[in-house]
Amino acid sequence: MRRSEFAKFAGEFIELVKVGSVHQSDVVRSYRLYYSKYRTFREDEDEEEGTDNITDAAVVRLLRSWNRTQGMPLGRSSGFYKILKVKTVDQAVDRGFSL
Numbered sequence: 805m806r807r808s809e810f811a812k813f814a815g816e817f818i819e820l821v822k823v824g825s826v827h828q829s830d831v832v833r834s835y836r837l838y839y840s841k842y843r844t845f846r847e848d849e850d851e852e853e854g855t856d857n858i859t860d861a862a863v864v865r866l867l868r869s870w871n872r873t874q875g876m877p878l879g880r881s882s883g884f885y886k887i888l889k890v891k892t893v894d895q896a897v898d899r900g901f902s903l
Contacts, residue, residue: 806858810866813838819889820876826890828883832863834890 817834818826836842841856842863864883871878871885879885 806862806866807869809839810835810863810870814870817891819891821887821889823887824889825884825886826888828864828867828879828885829860830890831867831885832860835863835866 813835817838818831842858845857845859867885868879876888877886
């Protein structure tokens with residue numbers, strides 16, 4: 805389920821660009837903005853499939869998995885992904901998403 809949620813998010817928020825990169829923390833922030841149920845991670849609750857609790861590391865794993873399925877270059881150890889761009893919070897708000 806989370807993979808399909810990430811694919812939906814990526815279809816709207818991640819763009820392929822000729823030049824540029826995005827840091828995984830920007831993707832995590834936008835993902836949490838897109839899915840309000842994942843806005844915060846509650847450490848006192850377990851992270852299980854089907855719950856509304858997901859760690860940043862789990863979102864990064866979803867990004868890596870999605871990136872591989874797109875045939876894109878692997879992300880750098882520094883957390884940057886080449887030729888990807890994620891829409892900013894301002895662009896998200898302009899599209900009707902609220903903080």
